[in-house]
Amino acid sequence: MVAVVVGDLKKSELILQDLRDAGFGVAFIDTDKNKDITDLCLRENRIQFAKLFIALTEEDQVNLYLCKLAKIVYGVPKTIAIANYPDNIELMKEQLIDNVICSNLFIKESIEDIIGERASGCK
Numbered sequence: 001m002v003a004v005v006v007g008d009l010k011k012s013e014l015i016l017q018d019l020r021d022a023g024f025g026v027a028f029i030d031t032d033k034n035k036d037i038t039d040l041c042l043r044e045n046r047i048q049f050a051k052l053f054i055a056l057t058e059e060d061q062v063n064l065y066l067c068k069l070a071k072i073v074y075g076v077p078k079t080i081a082i083a084n085y086p087d088n089i090e091l092m093k094e095q096l097i098d099n100v101i102c103s104n105l106f107i108k109e110s111i112e113d114i115i116g117e118r119a120s121g122c123k
Helices: 009-021 039-044 060-073 086-094 103-121
Strands: 002-007 025-030 050-056 078-082 099-101
Touching: 002 009, 009 025, 009 050, 039 060, 050 060, 060 078, 060 086, 086 099, 086 103
Parallel strands: 002 025, 002 050, 050 078, 078 099
Antiparallel strands: none
């Protein structure tokens, strides 16, 4: 099984290792080295064989575009994108992205839960 991941290497290292541990052959496109992710770049990284595509760039529009390209043009069955802004989650889901993860929203909700727990525990 092939997984193609696009993003920043520092932020992607744990994900890449988890994919390898799960038995995926991983192709990683580092956005620090490849500013312009082209169709040729994707093909050179075996997107045509991918079962999973993950877009982890800092740009929601780029993540959306790359996931749609993977899904529609290359028939990748499972796509995952990072939404850096919570307002983009629904749009991304409407545009055929299978899973959208928003770390900012997760952090916000976690902090709210922690604050709520402390507030309710104080007397």
